[in-house]
Amino acid sequence: xxxxxxxxxxxYAALGRAVGLSGGAVHERVRKLRERGVIRATTVEVDPVALxxxxxxxxxxxxxxxxxxxxxxxxxxPEIMEAHVIAGEASVLVKVRTATTEQxxxxxxxxxxxxxxxxxxxxxxxxxxxxxxxxx
Amino acid sequence: xxxxxxxxxxxYAALGRAVGLSGGAVHERVRKLRERGVIRATTVEVDPVALxxxxxxxxxxxxxxxxxxxxxxxxxxPEIMEAHVIAGEASVLVKVRTATTEQxxxxxxxxxxxxxxxxxxxxxxxxxxxxxxxxx
DNA sequence: TATGAAATGCTCGAGGC
DNA sequence: GCCTCGAGCATTTCATA
Numbered sequence: 001x002x003x004x005x006x007x008x009x010x011x012y013a014a015l016g017r018a019v020g021l022s023g024g025a026v027h028e029r030v031r032k033l034r035e036r037g038v039i040r041a042t043t044v045e046v047d048p049v050a051l052x053x054x055x056x057x058x059x060x061x062x063x064x065x066x067x068x069x070x071x072x073x074x075x076x077x078p079e080i081m082e083a084h085v086i087a088g089e090a091s092v093l094v095k096v097r098t099a100t101t102e103q104x105x106x107x108x109x110x111x112x113x114x115x116x117x118x119x120x121x122x123x124x125x126x127x128x129x130x131x132x133x134x135x136x
Numbered sequence: 137x138x139x140x141x142x143x144x145x146x147x148y149a150a151l152g153r154a155v156g157l158s159g160g161a162v163h164e165r166v167r168k169l170r171e172r173g174v175i176r177a178t179t180v181e182v183d184p185v186a187l188x189x190x191x192x193x194x195x196x197x198x199x200x201x202x203x204x205x206x207x208x209x210x211x212x213x214p215e216i217m218e219a220h221v222i223a224g225e226a227s228v229l230v231k232v233r234t235a236t237t238e239q240x241x242x243x244x245x246x247x248x249x250x251x252x253x254x255x256x257x258x259x260x261x262x263x264x265x266x267x268x269x270x271x272x
Numbered sequence: 273t274a275t276g277a278a279a280t281g282c283t284c285g286a287g288g289c
Numbered sequence: 290g291c292c293t294c295g296a297g298c299a300t301t302t303c304a305t306a
Contacts, residue, residue, distance in 0.1 A: 001180075001182070004179075004180050005179050005180055005182065006177070006179070007177060007178060007179070008144065008145075008178045008179050008180045009144070009178035011281085011282060011283085012282080012283070012284090013281090013282075013283095021291075021292095022291070022292055022293080023282085023283085023284095024283095024284075024285090024291080024292065024293075024294095025290075025291050025292070027283070027284060028284090028290080028291080029290090031284090036186070037183055037186060038182060038183055038186040038187065039180045039181070039182060039183075040180075040181040040182065040183055041142075041143060041180070041181045042143060042144045042145040042178070042179075042180050042181075043140075043141050043142070043143070043144050043178075043179065043180075043181055043269065044137075044140050044141055044144045044175045044176075044177070044178050044179075045175070045176040045177045045178075045179055046137070046141065046174060046175060046176065046269065046270050046272070047173055047174055047175075047176055048270045050172070050173060050174040051174070051270055051272055053270060056220070058194070058222075058229060068263070070265075071265035071266065074265055074266075075265065075266055078271060081267070081268060081269075081270065082264070082266065082267045082268070083264075083265040083266055084192070084261040084262075084263065084264050084265065085261070085262045085263040085264075085265065086194075086259050086260065086261055086262060087259070087260045087261075087262055088259055088260070090259075092265075093194060093259060093261070097270060123222050123223070123224055123226075123229060124222065124223045124224070125220040125221070125222055125223075125229070126220075126221045126222060126223055127204070127220065127221040128218070128219075128220045128221075129206075129207035129210055129211065129219035129220065129221065129228075130207065130210075130211055130218065130219055131217070131218045132217060132218070133179065133182065133217075134182050134184045134187055134189060134217065134233060135214060136182070136187055147298085147299055147300080148299075148300070148301090149298095149299070149300095157274075157275095158274065158275055158276075159275095159276095159299085159300080159301095160274075160275065160276075160300095160301080160302090161273075161274050161275070163300075163301070163302095164273075164274080165273090
């Protein structure tokens with residue numbers, strides 16, 4: 001499956017050669033992985049900088065109320081790429097990508113608008129060493 | 137391009153219908169996006185839980201030395217999905233996926249083994265609201 | 273840079289081991 | 290669960306505008 005993650009555009013025949021199986025067998029295996037939900041989707045990996053979103057930040061969101069049902073509120077802010085409920089001092093950790101730091105500030109403003117949010121702490125990324133997919 | 141991110145397995149003809157272009161034109165446009173590096177790769181999105189990696193944590197790594205060249209050291213730990221140099225108290229922020237909390241502890245041990253690392257603070261994720269790709 | 277048509281090559285089912 | 294085979298369809302190239 002690592003081969004599929006590396007390049008999902010290649011043919012089943014080529015995949016079979018890489019793994020030592022026939023094209024048909026690979027096709028069957030991949031079909032079952034999709035069916036079982038192990039493979040969620042086939043997508044393209046896009047360069048955020050080329051898409052004019054060079055500013056990356058993580059924001060720790062502190063709350064004064066239960067935020068376990070606030071997922072949709074965070075999803076409503078398109079600049080937020082990920083949102084997680086966390087253990088520890090803060091309540092929610094979100095990953096934000098914007099074009100400028102002004103836009104980052106605006107995202108923080110919108111986060112403050114969410115019910116139960118008490119404070120935020122932004123962690124600005126200066127350089128990304130790497131980002132890679134889950135290897136099996 | 138949002139359509140390609142949603143499902144890169146569909147045909148160029150179907151893509152063309154969704155955008156209002158012919159199959160050949162879509163093919164040409166996508167080829168150029170690949171060439172220019174906007175589209176980095178075609179991959180499959182894999183469910184981390186189905187792959188037996190249900191434990192997700194972010195680790196803030198504090199340093200007592202310059203860590204700007206330590207990218208490879210972090211890349212050497214396969215459980216680390218992302219590593220960023222950050223502004224603020226800590227120096228590096230990493231995203232970690234493991235099967236168990238014991239393995240998370242072991243990853244922390246290996247992080248301490250990297251030159252210049254002075255301390256770590258792990259933030260364990262209890263629930264993921266969502267994770268989504270960069271929209272154009 | 274878009275189109276449409278033509279040739280190559282792939283997908284994905286059926287059938288057998 | 291893997292293999293082979295074949296019909297149908299997608300990809301990719303090229304002439305054209």
